[in-house]
Amino acid sequence: GQQLNQSPQSMFIQEGEDVSMNCTSSSIFNTWLWYKQDPGEGPVLLIALYKAGELTSNGRLTAQFGITRKDSFLNISASIPSDVGIYFCAGQRDNAGNMLTFGGGTRLMVKP
Amino acid sequence: GAGVSQTPSNKVTEKGKYVELRCDPISGHTALYWYRQSLGQGPEFLIYFQGTGAADDSGLPNDRFFAVRPEGSVSTLKIQRTERGDSAVYLCASSFTGGWGEQFFGPGTRLTVL
Numbered sequence A: 001g002q003q004l005n006q007s008p009q010s011m012f013i014q015e016g017e018d019v020s021m022n023c024t025s026s027s028i029f030n031t032w033l034w035y036k037q038d039p040g041e042g043p044v045l046l047i048a049l050y051k052a053g054e055l056t057s058n059g060r061l062t063a064q065f066g067i068t069r070k071d072s073f074l075n076i077s078a079s080i081p082s083d084v085g086i087y088f089c090a091g092q093r094d095n096a097g098n099m100l101t102f103g104g105g106t107r108l109m110v111k112p
Numbered sequence B: 001g002a003g004v005s006q007t008p009s010n011k012v013t014e015k016g017k018y019v020e021l022r023c024d025p026i027s028g029h030t031a032l033y034w035y036r037q038s039l040g041q042g043p044e045f046l047i048y049f050q051g052t053g054a055a056d057d058s059g060l061p062n063d064r065f066f067a068v069r070p071e072g073s074v075s076t077l078k079i080q081r082t083e084r085g086d087s088a089v090y091l092c093a094s095s096f097t098g099g100w101g102e103q104f105f106g107p108g109t110r111l112t113v114l
Helices: none
Strands: A004-007 A010-013 A019-025 A031-037 A044-049 A055-058 A061-065 A071-076 A085-092 A106-110 B005-007 B010-013 B019-024 B031-037 B044-050 B053-056 B065-068 B075-079 B088-095 B109-113
Touching (some): A004 A085, A031 A061, A044 A061, A071 A085, B005 B088, B010 B019
Antiparallel strands (some): A019 A071, A061 A071, B005 B019, B019 B075, B031 B044, B031 B088, B065 B075
C-alpha cells in the first residue's frame, strides 16, 4: 500500500484562487516528484526536487522539498479551469532502487 | 516528440485467460518501469528494467505476473490465469538512465477481467 500521505484528498477551487497540497512520510525520501493526471491519461511530470530545502517553480507551480526529507508541498497560484485533475506526489528512497512510491492523490475540482 | 506508448489502450478479458500488455518507451531511454493503478489510488510499482534485465521485480504481486524486455526497448507485461482483482490501469514509464528522478509515463492500459 501507499506510504506517502497526501492531503487534502480533494478540494474545490474557484478560478483565481491559490491552491496548496502536501505530502508526508514516516520515511526519508531523496527525491520528490509531483505529477498531474487527467482522466484516461498517464501521470504527467510537473516538478522534480532533488535536494532537501529546495524550492522550485514551474510557471504558476511552486514545490518544496522539506528539510527533514519526509515531506513536500505543491502550490498552484491563480488557478485556472485546466488545473482540474488529480495531483500525485512521488518519492524515491536510497534503499528502494529506482521505484517511485506514490501518494494517494489530491483531486482538484471546480466550484459550481 | 514521441512519448511512451502503450497498447492496447483497453483490454477486456475473462477470468482465467492470459493477457499481454505492451510498452514502447521513449527512444534512448534505458530504464523502463511498470506500475499498476487501482481506481482512486496512486500507481504502485511492479517491476523495473535496466536495459534487457529486470533490476527489481519486487512489486510483482505473484508468479502469475511476468515481464520481458528482450532487446532493451519494447517491454511486454504478461499476466497468466487472470483474476478479477487484476482489473486496473497498467502504466509504463521510462527514464533516460534509471537513476534518480524523472520518469515519464505512458497513457496506460485499462485491463478489465470479467
